[in-house]
Amino acid sequence: MDWDGARLGNRLKPRHLRLLADIARLGSLTRVAAAAGISQPAVTKALAELEDIFGAPLFERTGRGLRPTPLGELALLRAGRMRHDLELWAREIASVHEGRSAHLQVGAVPYVSATLLSTAASGLYRRHGATLTLHRATTDQLVPMLRGHELDCVISRATSTLVADDLTHHVLYRQRPCLVAHVASARRLARRKSDWAAVAGMDWVLPAAGTPTRRLIAEHFIHAGLRAPAPVLEAYSTDVIEGMLAADETLVSVLPDDIAAEVCQHGKLGKVPWDFGWELPPINLIRRREARALVAEEAFAVILLECCAGQKRQGPGPGA
DSSP: OOOHHHHHHHHHOOOHHHHHHHHHHHSSSHHHHHHTTSSSHHHHHHHHHHHHHHHHHHHEEETTTEEEEEEHHHHHHHHHHHHHHHEEEEEEEHHTTTTOOOEEEEOTTTTSSSHHHHHHHHHHHHHHHEEEEEOOOHHHHHHHHHTTSOSSSSEEEEGGGGOOOEEEEEEEEEOOOOEEEEHHHHHHTSOOOOOHHHTSSSSEEEEETTTTHHHHHHHHHHHHOOOOOOSSSOOHHEEEEEEEEHTTTTTTEEEEHHHHHHTTTSSSEEOOOOSSSSOOOOEEEEEOSOOOOOOOOHHHHHHHHHHHHHHHSSSSTTTT
């Protein structure tokens, strides 16, 4: 049998995509039928029709419910992406009807400057009439969303695990680590020469284990012949970190320099001017490698690069 997109597109219907999503979510035809309010024979018939389209079984019946075959795994993956694309398309249509040119779904890790994001979002709307929804999460959460077409692009650290043919990376700016503490503690530490042994014994708020920043912090202390700090709290949220340090003079943390500058503006925290001697992995714009990207996505990439270049020319800011 010859397989081509036109033939598949002619036979696949929206109800087939819904059925695949329901089976993936519920795991059995009985539960799918109950959730849809129809009979199980009707669901069984719909699945048989879908398997006829693909020319082979999509699921195996087991004692624990339906288990996808390799062809079923592919169908679930592609159907999920198609549903996400349709949802994004619907949002874009709504945006156009509301007088906007497009709507983007953008992911960013917490350690990307809020000032940068707000400036870029504002520029996208002013210059192109496009809006965006911002999703804050870690890289390992955002990249699968990008690959699944839930996001249009991601602003995050690029690591060797993300190098793949389906993604493109563009360096936006670099960051240096900055020691941050309660403003009174920061002033005391700033009057001393770098004493990593002293701060190693303090209470720490750090990113989760396994993240690039956490690994580099651990290596910094190990290279100094010290045991890596064991945090009292693992957190990426700058609001939580700021609140914890502002309430307790015994706590310290490490933030990228531009993020440290933002949280210290409120006067409750201070930066300790000790040099770690290394940079964090650069912040990148990560996108799917596609033949034709959305016009609004291209515009957002241009604006981001302009914002980062402008901040470098001005001095302190991302990459300072």
